[in-house]
Amino acid sequence: MTHAEKTLEVAELYLSRQPIHALSASGEPLWSRGQLLRAFCAGQVAVIDDDAPSPVNRLPAPDACPICAEPLVPDDICATDIEMGICHAACLEGSPTVDLDSGEEIDGGKVDTYRYGDDPLAAMLNAQCRRGDWMQTVTGRQFWPLDPRADDIDIEDIAHALSMMCRFGGHCDRFYSVAEHSVLVSENVPPDDALWALLHDASEAYIADIVRPAKRFIAGYKDLEEGIMSAVRIRFGLPKEEPASVKRADNAILADEAAQIMGTKPKDWILPEPPLGVRIVGLSPWQAKAAFLARFQALTQGR
Template identity: 60%
Template sequence: MPEHRNGGWIQTATGKAFWPIDPRPEDICIEDVAHALSNLCRFTGHCKDFYSVAQHSVLVSRALPTPLKLWGLLHDASEAYLIDVPRPIKPHLAGYEEAEARVMDAVVHAFGLAPATIPPEVKRVDAAILADEAAQIMLRPPMDWNLTEPALGIRIDPWSPPAARRAFLEEFEALTALAA
C-alpha cells in the first residue's frame, strides 16, 4: 500500500503513479516528460499543423547559451503532468499556478536546475519564439498578439510526436552529458 499523498494520482506513460498536487522530485521521469510533451499540442491545438510542446522546448533550448539550455528544455516540464493551459486562462483557474509551481519545484530538484527559478533569459527566449510560432504555425491573427519580444528568426517545421520525443530525449542526454 503506497504512503498517503495529497490528491489523486495519474498514471504516466512509463506506468508510474504521479500525484500532480503532491509531486516529489523522485516522481519526475524524463521519459514521461518527453512522451507527454511530444503528444501535447501548443496553442490548445489551434495551429495549422500539429506542433508539440516538446518541439517548442527543444527549439527554446537550442536558442539559449549552453549554461541555460537545460532550463530551456525543461521550462514547460510541468505541462507533462498538468497540461498546457493557455496564458489567458491560467490566472482564472483557481489553484493551477500553485500546482504548476509545485511540479516545477519537483522538476528543478529532480534535474538539479540552477538557479531554482526560471532565468530571465529563458523567459525572454520563450517570449521571443512566440513571434516565430505566431508567424509560421498559426493563421493570420484577427488582432495584434501584443508580443513583448522580437522573433528569434528561426524556421519551424513541425515534427511528428515520435520525432519530437526522440529530439527532446537526445537534447536532454546531450545536455546532461555536458554537465557530467
C-alpha cells in the same frame, strides 16, 4: 501468514519499540491498521534504531506472481493482494480494493502499484500519505499532481507527454508539440541555461498545456504548476529561479510561432519580444520525442 499480513506485523513491531507521537482527538494512540500505517509513513513516530527488525524490503519475497505464475523480475509493475501477496498489477485489474481500517470495499478505488524490488510497505505507505489522487504515467509510475516529489519525475514521461501535446490548444495550422517548442527554446539560450530551457514547460507533462489567456485566471493553477516544477528542479538539479534568458527565448519563439503557424490574425498580438527567426517544422510526436530526449542526453550526458 500472507505477505500483506507479514508486512503489517513488521510495521507494528517497529512501532511497538518506539513511542507514538500522534494522538487521536481523545488522546488515544493511533493504533488502527490504517492509522498505524499512515502514522508510520508520515514520520509521526521516532526514527527506528539500529537494532530494530530487518526492514520489510529484506524479507523474502515470492519469485512468481501467484495469479499468472510468471516470474517477478525487477521493474515489473506490481501490487499487493491482501490474501495472495505480491502480484503483477495487470493480473489484479478489476479486483476490489478495501479500506485498511474497516475492511469494507471501496467503490472505484485504485490499486496502488510499485516496481518489483522496491519495498511494498513503503509503496503502500507512500500512497496512503499522499495528498490528492494519482495518475498513471506512460512508464507505469504513479504521479500525484497535488503532491509531486522528485523521485516521481522521469524524463521519459516528460518527453512522451510533451511530444503528444499540441501548442495553442491545437489552434495552429499543423501539429506542433510542446516538446518541439522546448527544444527550440533550449537551443536559443546560453549553454548554462539550456537544460532549464528544455524543461521550462515540464509541468505540462502532468497537468497539460493550458493556453495563456486562460492560465492566469484558473484559481490554484499557478501553485499546482509551481509544485510540479519544484519537483522537476530538484530531480534535475536546476536553480530555483528561471533564468531571464529562458523567458526571453520563450517569448521570442512565441513571436516566431505566431508568424509561421497561426494563420490570419484577427488582431495584432501584443508580445514582449520580437521573433528570433527560428524555423517551426511541426515534427510528428515520435520525432519530437526523439529530439527532446537527444537534447536532454546532450545536455546531461545521461545523468
